[in-house]
Amino acid sequence: MFTEYFRKQAVGLEKALRKKLEKRGVHLPAKERDINVYQDFFTFLKEHLPADYSLATGKVRNKKHLLNRNCDLLVYRKWCERYLDLTGGYVLADSLHAFMTLEADLTAPALQTHCSLTRALKSLYAGEIDPDDGSIIPVYSVLFAYASERSLADIRDQLMQLSEEKEIPGNLEVDLICVLDRGILIKDWERAGRFKVVETETDTLMWFYIILLEYIDREGRFQWNLRDYIKNTREYGEA
Numbered sequence: 001m002f003t004e005y006f007r008k009q010a011v012g013l014e015k016a017l018r019k020k021l022e023k024r025g026v027h028l029p030a031k032e033r034d035i036n037v038y039q040d041f042f043t044f045l046k047e048h049l050p051a052d053y054s055l056a057t058g059k060v061r062n063k064k065h066l067l068n069r070n071c072d073l074l075v076y077r078k079w080c081e082r083y084l085d086l087t088g089g090y091v092l093a094d095s096l097h098a099f100m101t102l103e104a105d106l107t108a109p110a111l112q113t114h115c116s117l118t119r120a121l122k123s124l125y126a127g128e129i130d131p132d133d134g135s136i137i138p139v140y141s142v143l144f145a146y147a148s149e150r151s152l153a154d155i156r157d158q159l160m161q162l163s164e165e166k167e168i169p170g171n172l173e174v175d176l177i178c179v180l181d182r183g184i185l186i187k188d189w190e191r192a193g194r195f196k197v198v199e200t201e202t203d204t205l206m207w208f209y210i211i212l213l214e215y216i217d218r219e220g221r222f223q224w225n226l227r228d229y230i231k232n233t234r235e236y237g238e239a
Helices: 003-024 035-048 108-129 152-166 201-216
Strands: 054-061 066-076 090-092 096-103 140-145 176-179 183-188 194-199
Touching: 003 035, 003 201, 035 054, 035 066, 035 096, 054 108, 066 090, 066 108, 096 108, 096 201, 108 140, 108 152, 140 201, 152 176, 152 183, 152 194, 176 201, 183 201
Parallel strands: 054 090, 096 140, 140 176
Antiparallel strands: 054 066, 066 096, 176 183, 183 194
């Protein structure tokens, strides 16, 4: 039911990004992130998320601390229209459901930066709920890339190496990495939190969307299991 729809959406997102990158050229300094090139992705997500959720680009804080750096995309629930005015422009950690980094090309430095962001934001959220040591922290870390020259297995190897070198606890690691038209890496808590590679290829955007909805619905408000509507007998390669 959803397969062809999301394949067309993926093609549209790729074309839109290429056009914006060509128009932008090389005028910006290398260290400056131009989030505007991902505007079509923002629009896609805004049009497909349940109405309860809002999107923002910006900073996060809890009652005592703040993360003084901009995040590419935050998925949160606001209690009123003037939410960001009330909070001084910050998304409050306890109303944050997921955060995302967007990359045109997933490089090793970009992955390392996102891992550091993940550790910081999950720690910020955990300061609100004081979870038991090792328990899942229900604010989800997602890295969405349009392309990568490296294999999904190489990306997983770097994730594991970073966690070991930086001594990152399992519940402060990345939850989901998507490389459009290639596949996903997902933290599999049924396999002791190890990262599983699934080669979803042209169905990657569809699975990214379904998994993201499952992540952000921590209160169980979304009543539909979208997996039941996928009439697709295709088997994906896993590792």
